Amino acid sequence: QLRQNYYANVCPNVENIVRNVVTQKFQQTFVTVPATLRLFFHDCFVQGCDASVIVASSGSNTAEKDHPDNLSLAGDGFDTVIKAKAAVDAIPSCTNKVSCADILAMATRDVVALSGGPSYAVELGRLDGLSSTAASVNGKLPQPTFNLNQLNSLFAANGLTQTDMIALSAAHTVGFSHCGKFANRIYNFSNQNPVDPTLNQNYASQLQSMCPRNVDPRIAINMDPTTPRTFDNVYFQNLQQGKGLFTSDQVLFTDRRSKPTVNAWSSNSPAFQKAFITAMTKLGRVGVKTGSNGNIRRDCSAFN
Ligand code: HEM
Numbered sequence: 053q054l055r056q057n058y059y060a061n062v063c064p065n066v067e068n069i070v071r072n073v074v075t076q077k078f079q080q081t082f083v084t085v086p087a088t089l090r091l092f093f094h095d096c097f098v099q100g101c102d103a104s105v106i107v108a109s110s111g112s113n114t115a116e117k118d119h120p121d122n123l124s125l126a127g128d129g130f131d132t133v134i135k136a137k138a139a140v141d142a143i144p145s146c147t148n149k150v151s152c153a154d155i156l157a158m159a160t161r162d163v164v165a166l167s168g169g170p171s172y173a174v175e176l177g178r179l180d181g182l183s184s185t186a187a188s189v190n191g192k193l194p195q196p197t198f199n200l201n202q203l204n205s206l207f208a209a210n211g212l213t214q215t216d217m218i219a220l221s222a223a224h225t226v227g228f229s230h231c232g233k234f235a236n237r238i239y240n241f242s243n244q245n246p247v248d249p250t251l252n253q254n255y256a257s258q259l260q261s262m263c264p265r266n267v268d269p270r271i272a273i274n275m276d277p278t279t280p281r282t283f284d285n286v287y288f289q290n291l292q293q294g295k296g297l298f299t300s301d302q303v304l305f306t307d308r309r310s311k312p313t314v315n316a317w318s319s320n321s322p323a324f325q326k327a328f329i330t331a332m333t334k335l336g337r338v339g340v341k342t343g344s345n346g347n348i349r350r351d352c353s354a355f356n
């Protein structure tokens with residue numbers, strides 16, 4: 053029941069208002085891009101795309117954002133949504149008419165385009181969710197150690213195919229990871245191999261020097277060592293060279309079932325972009341709330 057131009061009557065300018073805020077924020081810090089994109093993913097995979105991830109803990113309720121899997125969500129993603137919501141609400145006819153979930157979907161479309169990725173028409177009409185608990189996050193988000201079966205089954209549970217999963221994984225073409233998320237691949241990997249043998253040897257040495265043992269846990273490194281600030285298909289070229297940062301990235305090339313797709317998109321950017329738009333549109337439809345299952349939050353970080 054989502055559709056384009058959903059707010060044409062009540063708030064016809066909403067997409068421009070959001071884009072202006074996102075562009076301003078992008079000019080202040082590039083982190084806006086990966087932070088917003090990852091926030092959208094973590095929102096949609098837990099209770100659907102309903103801005104449940106944005107709600108702050110309060111009183112006795114520990115919200116989704118305080119689950120261990122969400123603690124590394126960068127603050128600039130939340131800030132982007134809060135700022136865009138304020139700009140939308142500043143227009144009288146738009147006040148309290150546009151959901152936080154839709155603002156996050158629009159902002160995500162905008163950060164992808166701003167960083168060189170494809171631009172696409174975004175479907176709107178989501179309501180904001182009425183609950184957010186840390187417990188509800190358990191088992192809903194993929195782990196960097198996942199193999200292809202684990203990735204496929206988690207994405208399938210959200211109506212996404214292996215092809216969608218591979219396209220969405222390319223979000224790792226921008227942004228950062230803390231050293232602890234892949235330390236198992238560069239130190240004490242196994243009895244036979246101290247370093248994950250699917251890692252490019254030079255890249256593994258670089259990772260070891262950027263992330264020495266006992267590194268400050270706050271240190272984060274680029275996930276795409278080649279074009280960290282451009283949303284492009286270099287992600288797939290990196291996988292072909294053994295430069296996938298997580299097991300869950302590299303497995304897309306090492307598993308024969310997903311390798312053909314990686315190879316196709318590494319040399320065909322338009323085909324990748326088309327698949328990414330399809331997958332993002334499907335991701336944006338996951339678990340959408342309507343009617344009495346949701347509302348439009350006045351403050352994206354708190355229930356009304
Ligand atoms: C396929 C399974 C996936 C796994 C296992 C995974 C795991 C991770 C991990 C461990 C990080 C590093 C977090 C940190 O240390 O700060 C990360 C970062 C990131 N992920 Fe994923 N992710 C997956 C899929 C996705 C998808 C589908 C998207 C979006 C469509 C996405 C977008 C991002 C972005 C943009 C970052 C960088 C965040 C930043 O720089 O602040 N990931 N991911």
Ligand SMILES: [Ca+2]
Pocket residue numbers: 094095096097098099100101102103104105181
């Ligand atoms: Ca959610």
Ligand SMILES: [Ca+2]
Pocket residue numbers: 225226276278279280281282283284286287
């Ligand atoms: Ca890139």
